[in-house]
Amino acid sequence: MRLLTLLRSLAFTLIAMCVLSGCQQILNRLADSLTGSSNQTASAPAQPAPALSPAPEPGPPSEPAPVLPTTSPAQTAPQAGTQVQASPPTPAAVNTAPKTVAQTPAAKPSPPVQEPAKAPSTRTSESPQMAKPAPAAPSEVAAVAPQKALRSFRDCADCPLMIQLPAGTFVMGSPATEKGRDADESPMVKLSMTTFAIGQTEITRGQWRAFEAETGHRAAAGCLNWEGDGYNKLPNADWQNPGYPQTDQHPVVCVSWLDAQAYAEWLSRKTGQRYRLPKESEWEYAARSGSPSAYAWKEEPQGICAQANAADASLVQQRPRLPAQSCKDGFAFTAPVGSFAPNAWGVYDMHGNVMEWVGDCWQAQLPQNPDQAAPLNCRSRSMRGGGWDLPATFARSAYRGKASEGNRGTATGFRLAREMP
Numbered sequence: 206m207r208l209l210t211l212l213r214s215l216a217f218t219l220i221a222m223c224v225l226s227g228c229q230q231i232l233n234r235l236a237d238s239l240t241g242s243s244n245q246t247a248s249a250p251a252q253p254a255p256a257l258s259p260a261p262e263p264g265p266p267s268e269p270a271p272v273l274p275t276t277s278p279a280q281t282a283p284q285a286g287t288q289v290q291a292s293p294p295t296p297a298a299v300n301t302a303p304k305t306v307a308q309t310p311a312a313k314p315s316p317p318v319q320e321p322a323k324a325p326s327t328r329t330s331e332s333p334q335m336a337k338p339a340p341a342a343p344s345e346v347a348a349v350a351p352q353k354a355l356r357s358f359r360d361c362a363d364c365p366l367m368i369q370l371p372a373g374t375f376v377m378g379s380p381a382t383e384k385g386r387d388a389d390e391s392p393m394v395k396l397s398m399t400t401f402a403i404g405q406t407e408i409t410r411g412q413w414r415a416f417e418a419e420t421g422h423r424a425a426a427g428c429l430n431w432e433g434d435g436y437n438k439l440p441n442a443d444w445q446n447p448g449y450p451q452t453d454q455h456p457v458v459c460v461s462w463l464d465a466q467a468y469a470e471w472l473s474r475k476t477g478q479r480y481r482l483p484k485e486s487e488w489e490y491a492a493r494s495g496s497p498s499a500y501a502w503k504e505e506p507q508g509i510c511a512q513a514n515a516a517d518a519s520l521v522q523q524r525p526r527l528p529a530q531s532c533k534d535g536f537a538f539t540a541p542v543g544s545f546a547p548n549a550w551g552v553y554d555m556h557g558n559v560m561e562w563v564g565d566c567w568q569a570q571l572p573q574n575p576d577q578a579a580p581l582n583c584r585s586r587s588m589r590g591g592g593w594d595l596p597a598t599f600a601r602s603a604y605r606g607k608a609s610e611g612n613r614g615t616a617t618g619f620r621l622a623r624e625m626p
C-alpha cells in the first residue's frame with residue numbers, strides 16, 4: 206500500500222513539472238540520462254578557431270620579397286630622368302653621373318695645356334702636333350729664304366729701315382724638349398704667312414727723339430727695373446735717362462705699349478703706309494728666319510755671347526744680383542742696334558738687347574689663329590725677345606713675356622712691322 210502511494214506522488218510531481226517547463230525537454234533529459242547517448246557534438250566546442258591563427262603567421266616572411274621589386278624601380282626612375290638622361294640602369298651610375306658631367310669640361314683642356322713642360326708622359330699628348338712640323342720647317346723655310354733677295358726700304362729719310370719678309374710657312378711655339386721653355390709656348394701651330402715688312406732694328410733713341418719732337422708726345426717717367434727677384438719702379442727714370450748710359454744709336458727703352466702704338470700711328474700718318482707693332486706670329490716668323498731651333502743661330506744658350514746681348518758677365522759687374530750667362534758679350538746694358546750679326550733674313554737683335562712689345566693681347570696659350578681680332582679691352586700685351594737684363598733662355602725665339610700695356614721698363618723697347626700693299 207505504501208509503495209503504491211509513493212508511485213502516485215511521483216507521477217503527480219512529473220505531471221506538474223511538465224506543465225511548468227515543457228514536457229519534451231524533460232522527457233529528453235530523462236531519456237538521455239537513462240540511455241547514456243549524446244547529441245551535443247554539434248554545439249560549441251567543435252569550432253576551428255585554433256587552426257586560423259597559425260595560418261597568417263607564415264605570411265610575413267614572404268611579404269617583403271614581392272614588395273621590393275616594385276618599389277626600387279619606382280625610386281630610381283625619376284632620378285635618372287631628371288639628372289642624367291644617358292645613364293639609366295643602376296642607382297650607383299645615376300648618383301655619380303652628375304659629377305662626371307660637371308668635371309669633364311674642366312678636365313679636358315687642362316692636361317694638354319698645363320703639363321707639357323717637364324713630365325715625359327705628357328709629351329705624348331703634344332707629340333702629334335710637335336713631331337710633325339718641326340722637321341718640316343727647315344726645308345720649307347730654306348726654300349723661301351734667299352737672304353740677299355730680300356728687299357729693304359725706308360718710307361722717309363728718318364724712317365726706320367724695313368725688310369720685306371717672304372711669304373712662307375713656319376711653326377710657332379716650342380717643343381716640349383726645348384730647354385727652358387714654358388707651357389705658354391704651346392700648342393705649336395703651323396702657320397702660313399703672307400709677306401710683310403719688319404724693322405731691320407729696334408726703334409732707336411734717336412728715332413724716338415724725332416717722334417717726340419714732332420708730335421709733342423711724352424713718354425712719362427717711372428720705369429720698372431728688373432732686380433733679379435722682382436721689379437723696382439724707378440720714379441725718375443725715363444727714355445732719356447733709364448739709369449745707364451745710352452746714345453741715340455741704342456734702342457729706346459722706358460716706353461709703354463701705348464707709347465709704341467702712338468709712334469706707329471704717327472709713322473703711318475707721316476708716310477701714308479700702315480705701320481703697327483708686329484703680331485706675335487710675325488715677330489716669331491722674323492726671329493726664326495727659317496730656324497726651328499731655340500735660336501736663329503741653331504746653337505745652345507752657352508753660345509749666346511757671340512750672337513746677342515743678354516745678361517752676361519759684363520752685367521754682373523754692374524748688377525751682381527742679376528742671374529746671367531758666365532760669358533761676356535761686351536755690353537752690360539743695351540748695345541747699339543745692329544752690334545751683332547743679323548739673322549738669315551738680315552734682321553738684327555731679335556734675340557736680346559731689349560724685350561720688344563708686340564701687338565697682341567696676352568693669351569695664356571699660343572693663338573691658333575693670329576688673324577683673329579684681338580679683344581678690345583685687353584690690358585696685358587705680349588712681349589718677345591729677352592733683353593740685356595735676362596739670361597739667354599728668355600731670348601729664345603718662342604719665349605713669351607707679358608706686361609700691362611701702360612708699363613715702362615728699363616729693358617723694354619719695340620720695333621715696327623709694315624703691311625705690304
Ligand SMILES: [Ca+2]
Nearest residue numbers: 514515517536
Ligand atoms: Ca749683355
